[in-house]
Amino acid sequence: MNKAMVGRLVNWIAEQKNTIWVNWVQQNYLKGTDWKDYTPSANSNWVWRRICRVKQELLPGYTNRQWDMQGKEFSTAGCYEWLKGSNPKVPWARLIWNGWVVPKHQFLGWLFAHGALRTNDRVVQFGMDIDDSCFLCAQATEGANHLFFECAYSKQRTGTKMQVGVQAAVVWGAMYHIWHERNKCRVEGVITRTGKCSEQIIEDVKARIRGQDFQHMPKAQINWLRQKNLYVMVA
Template sequence: MKTLVVTIGGSCVKIMQIHNPSKKAELLYFSMILIHEEVEHYTLKQGYQWLKPDGDKVRWYPWMLNSWIIPRHTFLCWLVAQQRLLTQDRLRRMGIIQHNCCFLCGLEEESHEHLFFGCIYSKMCLQLVKDWCMCPLPDADCIKWWIEWRHTSAYRKKIVAVIMESLMSQLWHCRNLSRLDGLIWRPNVLCSKVKHDVVMRLGQCDIKSRNSRVIGWVNYLTTA
């Protein structure tokens, strides 16, 4: 049970968050009890800190909470960060399938680490995207690399996040297409789809950077 004591209108109010055991679904409700104690004045920050759950900070927090990211890509990459995609290795551990083979290369077992970017196919796609965006994208653990990437502008980091999440989303889509229909895009086709996503998203974002190098880079991405 969590308790917060605040001052409202000169009176002290104790707000208690209580689990109701009489309900089948343990619904939360709040009980307000008037008390008379000397406490500090209530602030919105104090109330927010009380309401939010306690937990550890996660490294993918700045990667996901990027307003420039396409929402559907954010959700998929959140699953990637949690390693919750239904890859072949997870399905086999669940007992749903008996074999495990990558649907993109057909050479190794499929896992999150293999799909992003240990697979030969995904490496080729990554290299094409690197050549297009002229940015030193990582070969593995892109979230950690992005967070630790220093000496660059905030706009550049946001755009690179858009590029990487679009690439990961298109790879997963291509993987599902191979699994369900037996079709695999050529790497240059997948790269063109990533370009389309990025250009469309940048056209919707308000880029106010005064850095001439960033503006020149954005213009190159939208016209290349």
């Protein structure tokens, strides 16, 4: 998004917009050089060098001096979409990025989906000479799959079938708190009892549910939340 915002300045120069700033750039930097071929000097202002770097990234989106994004005029939103590209939607997107899941739990789930959690097995791969056993059970190598689905501590949790959104909120909430307990155990050497940890997961989910729009929620869904003891009246 930052590049897209800077891209607006790049586009002003490309289209030779009649503004004081563009005229100043023409006189002090470009000095008759075509914007497409311009390269800043090493001692140029760092902000100007940043604008020029973004210009290089956006060059494929221009035909002559005109932004050529599907025949549309330049816009920050359009530039952002162009920079982002059309990557296929990953299958786990709806499980993590939905309105039921607590944001900090979403982030942990996102890291897990990308295999980016710094569990002991990955730290060893980085070249660190450490004990790679699981902090919570000390019975196996600590990897993400073990920590959340195979560890004796994690298996003590029970659950029921839920609608996709709430189920995802519970799953990622559980993963978040397991990860939190793992880090606390690593630093402090103590583990919270699983019952208390489960209570915190449910409280987090209830807090998220409290922010939902119940006025437009189907009655059947509200009844389902009541049955699961997850429906929270808002004063």
